[in-house]
Amino acid sequence: MADKKGAFVTEITPRSEDFSRWYLDVVRRAELADYSPVKGSMIIRPYGYAIWELMQQALDRRFKATGHLNAYFPLLIPESLLRKEAAHVEGFAPQVAWVTQGGDEPLEERLVVRPTSEAIIGMMYAKWIQSWRDLPMLLNQWCNVVRWEKVTRPFLRTTEFLWQEGHTAHETEREAEEEALRMLGVYKDFAEQELAMPVIEGRKSESEKFAGAVHTYSIEALMGDARALQAGTSHHLGQNFAKVFDITFQARDKSVQHVWQTSWGLSTRLVGGVIMTHGDDSGLILPPNVAPHQVVIVPILRGNWQETVLPHAEALRDELVAAGVRVKLDARDEHSPGWKFAEWELRGVPVRLEIGPKDIEKAQVMSARRDTRDKAAIPRGELVTRVQALLGEIQHDLFERARQFRDDQTSHAASYEEFKTTMDGRPGFVVAPWCGDAACEAAIKTETQATIRNLPMQAADVSGTCVRCDAPAREQAYFAKAY
Amino acid sequence: MADKKGAFVTEITPRSEDFSRWYLDVVRRAELADYSPVKGSMIIRPYGYAIWELMQQALDRRFKATGHLNAYFPLLIPESLLRKEAAHVEGFAPQVAWVTQGGDEPLEERLVVRPTSEAIIGMMYAKWIQSWRDLPMLLNQWCNVVRWEKVTRPFLRTTEFLWQEGHTAHETEREAEEEALRMLGVYKDFAEQELAMPVIEGRKSESEKFAGAVHTYSIEALMGDARALQAGTSHHLGQNFAKVFDITFQARDKSVQHVWQTSWGLSTRLVGGVIMTHGDDSGLILPPNVAPHQVVIVPILRGNWQETVLPHAEALRDELVAAGVRVKLDARDEHSPGWKFAEWELRGVPVRLEIGPKDIEKAQVMSARRDTRDKAAIPRGELVTRVQALLGEIQHDLFERARQFRDDQTSHAASYEEFKTTMDGRPGFVVAPWCGDAACEAAIKTETQATIRNLPMQAADVSGTCVRCDAPAREQAYFAKAY
Numbered sequence: 015m016a017d018k019k020g021a022f023v024t025e026i027t028p029r030s031e032d033f034s035r036w037y038l039d040v041v042r043r044a045e046l047a048d049y050s051p052v053k054g055s056m057i058i059r060p061y062g063y064a065i066w067e068l069m070q071q072a073l074d075r076r077f078k079a080t081g082h083l084n085a086y087f088p089l090l091i092p093e094s095l096l097r098k099e100a101a102h103v104e105g106f107a108p109q110v111a112w113v114t115q116g117g118d119e120p121l122e123e124r125l126v127v128r129p130t131s132e133a134i135i136g137m138m139y140a141k142w143i144q145s146w147r148d149l150p151m152l153l154n155q156w157c158n159v160v161r162w163e164k165v166t167r168p169f170l171r172t173t174e175f176l177w178q179e180g181h182t183a184h185e186t187e188r189e190a191e192e193e194a195l196r197m198l199g200v201y202k203d204f205a206e207q208e209l210a211m212p213v214i215e216g217r218k219s220e221s222e223k224f225a226g227a228v229h230t231y232s233i234e235a236l237m238g239d240a241r242a243l244q245a246g247t248s249h250h251l252g253q254n255f256a257k258v259f260d261i262t263f264q265a266r267d268k269s270v271q272h273v274w275q276t277s278w279g280l281s282t283r284l285v286g287g288v289i290m291t292h293g294d295d296s297g298l299i300l301p302p303n304v305a306p307h308q309v310v311i312v313p314i315l316r317g318n319w320q321e322t323v324l325p326h327a328e329a330l331r332d333e334l335v336a337a338g339v340r341v342k343l344d345a346r347d348e349h350s351p352g353w354k355f356a357e358w359e360l361r362g363v364p365v366r367l368e369i370g371p372k373d374i375e376k377a378q379v380m381s382a383r384r385d386t387r388d389k390a391a392i393p394r395g396e397l398v399t400r401v402q403a404l405l406g407e408i409q410h411d412l413f414e415r416a417r418q419f420r421d422d423q424t425s426h427a428a429s430y431e432e433f434k435t436t437m438d439g440r441p442g443f444v445v446a447p448w449c450g451d452a453a454c455e456a457a458i459k460t461e462t463q464a465t466i467r468n469l470p471m472q473a474a475d476v477s478g479t480c481v482r483c484d485a486p487a488r489e490q491a492y493f494a495k496a497y
Numbered sequence: 498m499a500d501k502k503g504a505f506v507t508e509i510t511p512r513s514e515d516f517s518r519w520y521l522d523v524v525r526r527a528e529l530a531d532y533s534p535v536k537g538s539m540i541i542r543p544y545g546y547a548i549w550e551l552m553q554q555a556l557d558r559r560f561k562a563t564g565h566l567n568a569y570f571p572l573l574i575p576e577s578l579l580r581k582e583a584a585h586v587e588g589f590a591p592q593v594a595w596v597t598q599g600g601d602e603p604l605e606e607r608l609v610v611r612p613t614s615e616a617i618i619g620m621m622y623a624k625w626i627q628s629w630r631d632l633p634m635l636l637n638q639w640c641n642v643v644r645w646e647k648v649t650r651p652f653l654r655t656t657e658f659l660w661q662e663g664h665t666a667h668e669t670e671r672e673a674e675e676e677a678l679r680m681l682g683v684y685k686d687f688a689e690q691e692l693a694m695p696v697i698e699g700r701k702s703e704s705e706k707f708a709g710a711v712h713t714y715s716i717e718a719l720m721g722d723a724r725a726l727q728a729g730t731s732h733h734l735g736q737n738f739a740k741v742f743d744i745t746f747q748a749r750d751k752s753v754q755h756v757w758q759t760s761w762g763l764s765t766r767l768v769g770g771v772i773m774t775h776g777d778d779s780g781l782i783l784p785p786n787v788a789p790h791q792v793v794i795v796p797i798l799r800g801n802w803q804e805t806v807l808p809h810a811e812a813l814r815d816e817l818v819a820a821g822v823r824v825k826l827d828a829r830d831e832h833s834p835g836w837k838f839a840e841w842e843l844r845g846v847p848v849r850l851e852i853g854p855k856d857i858e859k860a861q862v863m864s865a866r867r868d869t870r871d872k873a874a875i876p877r878g879e880l881v882t883r884v885q886a887l888l889g890e891i892q893h894d895l896f897e898r899a900r901q902f903r904d905d906q907t908s909h910a911a912s913y914e915e916f917k918t919t920m921d922g923r924p925g926f927v928v929a930p931w932c933g934d935a936a937c938e939a940a941i942k943t944e945t946q947a948t949i950r951n952l953p954m955q956a957a958d959v960s961g962t963c964v965r966c967d968a969p970a971r972e973q974a975y976f977a978k979a980y
Binding site for chain 1: 531533534535538539540541542543546547549550566567568569570571572573574575578591592593594595596597598599600601608610617620621624625630636640641643645656657659831
């Protein structure tokens with residue numbers, strides 16, 4: 015609960031002073047998450063979870079509209095199953111939690127707490143899929159996964175996190191490729207429309223792709239400290255898992271073929287992305303589409319306000335709720351309006367409405383935007399339309415502001431000297447030609463901490479030489495320091 | 498996917514012949530769940546998961562309407578934390594999965610995969626709660642839990658299952674008691690209104706109560722084979738966990754006190770309950786409120802039906818969908834209408850609509866109820882109102898039928914001989930006086946397999962002697978053989 019001593023807001027480290035501490039302060043003081051006794055696990059508190067629920071609804075709607083069904087697969091996976099796909103186990107075995115005992119008995123075979131579910135789902139697809147008529151199979155799962163991380167940070171990297179993982183099987187390579195791209199598009203649309211978070215879509219380099227995939231697509235966002243955040247990935251798995259798990263079907267021409275697969279995932283990490291994209295020194299700024307409270311109403315506490323002002327505040331709330339707006343009426347009497355203003359700013363509520371005796375007299379309500387702090391009087395009769403318009407504007411403006419920032423923080427490097435100098439500071443995205451060699455990519459990472467976030471969707475002709483070595487350039491890469 | 502050989506429906510064992518095999522057949526053939534490679538875990542397939550999603554929505558709505566917020570607590574709990582409450586660990590330690598290694602390293606302290614979350618939540622409540630102003634704290638969590646079960650059955654008893662667990666903290670014992678009863682009422686309302694499943698509410702006996710509770714309330718339903726199913730439990734935890742985890746608050750009178758707590762849970766087991774309450778020899782019968790498809794439209798495949806009939810079928814679908822009805826249009830051309838009728842009966846779709854050239858001529862649609870198999874022609878112009886009315890009737894009639902069955906299967910036993918004879922057959926609920934002694938309760942269980950499902954909410958005066966021993970009766974107990 016909130017600190018009662020009033021030193022509430024000032025305890026947030028300024029963003030410009032220490033972005034990382036600012037982030038942790040906001041997570042804690044806005045009551046989004048808390049630490050748990052298991053190292054690296056977090057507790058998602060109601061306000062943070064409500065944001066995730068709104069994200070889930072917005073994504074789930076999109077998944078269902080594109081023909082996907084939800085299902086649920088087991089948490090615990092036999093070691094032998096995970097070991098079937100060589101690249102997959104190599105990628106995940108070092109970071110899984112092992113269950114070795116059930117009740118009083120040691121297990122004959124160790125179980126892993128799922129880090130992802132390609133293996134178990136592959137096994138079931140082999141059982142369920144017989145004919146081309148069973149395809150495409152388009153499933154999604156909302157669940158928790160565990161990856162044993164050494165360095166963790168709430169939402170961004172935690173031992174356990176919540177996510178969705180889509181798993182699909184198709185008749186042809188082309189259909190699987192179309193699906194991988196379709197879901198990348200769904201992620202981009204979700205991030206930009208709901209989270210007001212502009213993203214760059216592209217292909218991952220070989221060394222950054224998913225363990226077991228043919229290729230991986232990603233969307234990459236730029237946080238307020240100009241570091242990149244991988245916001246969602248979509249993998250074309252080819253026939254890798256199909257061959258290992260023997261997922262075959264009788265094709266239209268009666269031949270027996272292996273299916274082509276995709277998988278794609280997006281997690282609670284995006285809650286951290288929202289904080290770091292939009293927040294400021296006063297705390298969180300939430301895009302209206304994922305704000306648990308889109309509007310907070312603060313009554314002015316004058317005289318017998320509970321009889322004079324409160325009924326008006328309740329009427330405002332009821333009208334807005336009836337119009338589908340998510341509203342919080344803060345009618346607590348132990349805090350002053352000023353204290354409440356600061357608290358709801360910290361918590362990022364997009365629109366604040368104030369109502370007091372003078373407003374009632376003038377048949378108006380005072381509004382304040384969280385993002386610009388602009389204030390305006392709204393005639394009482396125009397409440398719903400004006401608030402809805404305001405929410406739409408804020409959603410739009412937050413996106414535009416973030417896009418402007420992202421564009422301002424995107425540069426091109428002509429030489430490796432220039433590249434290194436940029437990476438020394440507050441780099442953002444640096445677009446540079448790359449030879450395509452993984453060793454060169456690794457050297458850049460060692461020398462500058464920058465990784466290739468992604469490559470353009472379509473490989474285009476690139477002239478000149480690699481930003482680091484003398485070899486001919488083969489790709490235009492988006493480099494950044496990343497979370 | 499469905500067996501392509503056409504022997505689809507006949508493979509279900511008749512309910513009257515072997516209820517248990519009938520249940521497993523329905524689960525498998527209706528594609529509700531499948532077995533997984535981890536013994537005792539199940540895979541919830543899309544059709545089964547869609548039922549669970551509808552249950553979740555109906556419950557979550559009720560939780561939020563009663564002031565509860567969702568949050569998320571970690572899956573993995575340190576052993577020392579679980580061990581703090583003596584009765585709690587004694588109840589759960591024998592059935593937990595142990596994580597002993599993370600990545601490449603053995604853990605210093607073993608972790609349990611949560612079997613329930615009182616311990617971790619108790620620890621966090623101690624941190625979050627300081628003042629009476631922080632109370633009541635009303636949280637709920639939707640998650641997976643693991644309990645190492647020896648004998649399992651899909652939905653009814655599985656090593657991993659999905660559930661919600663509510664955890665609340667209050668200023669006074671009375672408020673906690675009211676909350677425990679309120680949530681029992683929510684469960685009863687949910688079971689009866691949404692699942693059409695009549696339940697008996699009551700208190701658990703001391704030996705059947707939750708490990709760590711002061712007392713446990715439950716709702717108990719009667720399945721089609723006259724065995725009882727515990728459908729939801731609500732626990733008054735008193736100050737047991739508060740004292741162990743030191744959850745204190747400054748009261749209104751400035752004294753420091755321990756909070757009073759409740760917890761309550763309901764799981765995917767209820768999907769099994771729906772199957773066993775309403776199903777018949779042809780398969781599943783779903784109450785409309787939790788049916789993924791409330792209506793299936795089957796076009797009659799005559800001549801060039803795709804040009805003549807299909808557009809009409811699509812129009813029916815669109816009208817119903819626009820009215821908020823969940824509709825499946827089965828336009829596959831590889832199956833006959835008769836095959837489809839049997840398939841959707843098996844899957845329990847409440848209403849089937851058939852449309853063919855003759856119906857179009859007569860401006861009507863043929864309807865068939867799954868529960869009664871009654872057929873009726875619906876004038877095309879009355880489609881939406883008639884279908885909505887039909888769904889309401891089916892929801893109502895399923896409940897009434899189940900209640901009638903439950904009442905018919907509830908008897909009173911005057912002597913232990915009579916009690917034993919009844920328990921030998923197809924007993925249902927047997928109401929009988931009980932002395933209140935746990936040893937006597939245990940002996941009844943050993944001798945007849947019957948357990949006390951619950952006791953009346955209010956202990957009433959009971960005359961006479963215990964059904965088994967000569968001691969004076971203290972309770973009227975509901976006995977049954979149970980899942």
